[in-house]
Amino acid sequence: MSDVYIMGVDMIKFGRFPEKTVPQLGATAALMALDDAGLKIQDMQALYCGNLGQASAMVGQRILQEIGQTGIGVVNCSNACATGATAFREAWMSVKAGVNDVVLAVGVEQMGKGLLGGAGGGTGIPKEGLLGSGTMPAVFAEAGMEHSRQYGTTFEQFAKVSVKNHHHSTLNPKAMYQIETPLETVMNAEMISYPNTKLMCSVNVDGAAAAVLVSEKKAKELGMDRAVRVKASVLTSDPYSDRDLVMPNVNDVTRRAASQAYEMAGCGPEDIDLVELHDCFATAEILHYENLGLCKDGEAGRMIDEGETALGGRVPVNVSGGLLSKGHPLGATGIANIYEVATHLRGEADKRQVEDARLGMTHVIGLGSACGIHILEKVA
Amino acid sequence: MSEEAAATGPLPVVDWLKGAGTEDPYLEGHKCGECGAVFLGQRENCSSCGARDQMSPTRLSTKGKLYSYSIVHRSFPGIEVPYISAIVDLEGGGTVKGNLINIDPDPEKIEFDMPVEVVFDDALGRKDRDGNSYVSYFFQPAS
Numbered sequence: 001m002s003d004v005y006i007m008g009v010d011m012i013k014f015g016r017f018p019e020k021t022v023p024q025l026g027a028t029a030a031l032m033a034l035d036d037a038g039l040k041i042q043d044m045q046a047l048y049c050g051n052l053g054q055a056s057a058m059v060g061q062r063i064l065q066e067i068g069q070t071g072i073g074v075v076n077c078s079n080a081c082a083t084g085a086t087a088f089r090e091a092w093m094s095v096k097a098g099v100n101d102v103v104l105a106v107g108v109e110q111m112g113k114g115l116l117g118g119a120g121g122g123t124g125i126p127k128e129g130l131l132g133s134g135t136m137p138a139v140f141a142e143a144g145m146e147h148s149r150q151y152g153t154t155f156e157q158f159a160k161v162s163v164k165n166h167h168h169s170t171l172n173p174k175a176m177y178q179i180e181t182p183l184e185t186v187m188n189a190e191m192i193s194y195p196n197t198k199l200m201c202s203v204n205v206d207g208a209a210a211a212v213l214v215s216e217k218k219a220k221e222l223g224m225d226r227a228v229r230v231k232a233s234v235l236t237s238d239p240y241s242d243r244d245l246v247m248p249n250v251n252d253v254t255r256r257a258a259s260q261a262y263e264m265a266g267c268g269p270e271d272i273d274l275v276e277l278h279d280c281f282a283t284a285e286i287l288h289y290e291n292l293g294l295c296k297d298g299e300a301g302r303m304i305d306e307g308e309t310a311l312g313g314r315v316p317v318n319v320s321g322g323l324l325s326k327g328h329p330l331g332a333t334g335i336a337n338i339y340e341v342a343t344h345l346r347g348e349a350d351k352r353q354v355e356d357a358r359l360g361m362t363h364v365i366g367l368g369s370a371c372g373i374h375i376l377e378k379v380a
Numbered sequence: 381m382s383e384e385a386a387a388t389g390p391l392p393v394v395d396w397l398k399g400a401g402t403e404d405p406y407l408e409g410h411k412c413g414e415c416g417a418v419f420l421g422q423r424e425n426c427s428s429c430g431a432r433d434q435m436s437p438t439r440l441s442t443k444g445k446l447y448s449y450s451i452v453h454r455s456f457p458g459i460e461v462p463y464i465s466a467i468v469d470l471e472g473g474g475t476v477k478g479n480l481i482n483i484d485p486d487p488e489k490i491e492f493d494m495p496v497e498v499v500f501d502d503a504l505g506r507k508d509r510d511g512n513s514y515v516s517y518f519f520q521p522a523s
């Protein structure tokens with residue numbers, strides 16, 4: 001089977017756009033990606049749309065109502081925070097299978113402010129604060145503390161992730177925030193769920209990102225100069241583990257996806273030049289250094305201490321600013337990550353450019369759970 | 381409060397808390413006869429090994445060890461903070477999440493693997509729309 005290529009990809013600057021509708025945000029990103037590819041909506045053979053908040057409201061079709069109702073097949077999908085990656089992967093699969101030559105993938109989300117999650121619910125009485133916590137900051141704090149119990153990872157080490165990603169975002173004009181947050185500021189910010197302070201939680205924002213995927217034949221026709229090859233596309237669900245009824249296991253689901261992705265791409269973690277991974281909370285990023293094989297088990301704390309994952313380090317992670325500072329519009333995140341990595345592979349990332357980037361990885365986790373990983377390769 | 385609700389006594393906070401309102405409340409797991417995996421709440425098939433119709437109820441231990449936790453300082457409106465959200469491995473199987481009480485919400489004071497016990501008490505005064513009160517479970521440092 002021939003390879004699949006990204007010919008166009010873009011994202012809107014993340015922010016808060018209450019005056020816009022979800023389809024309008026998605027349409028904006030779709031048009032940007034089409035422009036980037038030098039193609040029109042009439043060239044698209046299918047649309048794969050990822051959104052969570054209006055998952056039953058035909059967002060993909062409503063995007064076409066904004067930019068051109070060409071009558072193509074539309075797939076609307078939702079898969080928690082792996083939604084965007086899932087839409088992208090469905091688009092990839094249709095081209096890989098030879099069903100389509102040119103398709104559009106869009107991820108879009110409009111978010112409120114405040115905490116996500118919550119324990120229990122349903123009938124009876126509220127369970128939050130009674131049977132522990134189901135809030136996302138607490139759930140990912142507990143996952144981080146599991147790493148602490150195994151390897152002695154400290155509050156300070158977790159906090160350093162936020163320092164790094166906030167610093168990266170100062171170089172990314174499309175990030176929600178461009179603000180330096182020194183270690184002291186991060187650690188002294190309002191404690192939400194120990195060890196995650198407010199500055200160690202991802203930012204709820206509105207956002208949209210889109211990509212045009214094409215077959216090899218079509219890519220050659222259009223010109224390979226800025227094409228990015230999709231070397232691996234993997235989606236996993238969480239395999240059974242002993243504690244997963246009360247403690248979502250974001251580790252095994254990622255490890256499973258990572259090993260499959262490396263195998264599909266025919267490379268190893270040592271070959272990866274940059275990674276956009278799912279830093280929904282600072283604690284999560286630490287876990288994924290090991291889950292993705294960027295370091296050996298137990299070395300993640302050292303890795304952040306020594307700056308190996310900072311821009312200029314051995315394997316820069318979340319140079320976009322990550323979910324912590326670029327923002328986390330759930331359904332858009334999985335395609336925004338692909339935009340970031342593709343931009344580096346094209347050598348177009350300006351001040352935050354990872355030098356000589358040839359291979360990059362994107363990773364998202366949808367709690368419940370799903371993991372989507374893509375490995376992308378520079379072509380020209 | 382309706383007459384009917386008052387007559388039934390306190391209700392269990394989750395359906396796998398048995399014996400609410402009696403002298404002998406306990407947590408009930410369901411154990412797979414094939415692979416031994418322990419689940420909270422009733423189910424027909426095992427999500428660990430896929431075995432069908434091999435589940436049987438088992439009384440979970442009141443003794444366990446703290447596996448992981450977070451200290452929650454911000455929650456939803458109306459929820460009193462701080463509290464410790466604890467994940468506890470029970471002796472003999474089963475992992476349960478709940479509030480860890482009777483200890484300072486301070487990471488200096490909380491130790492991984494510290495022995496804890498399951499205790500049962502009123503659900504922090506929370507009542508449902510019909511005025512029913514509830515029995516909940518909590519963890520506390522083992523005495």
Ligand SMILES: [Zn+2]
Nearest residue numbers: 412415426429
């Ligand atoms: Zn089983």
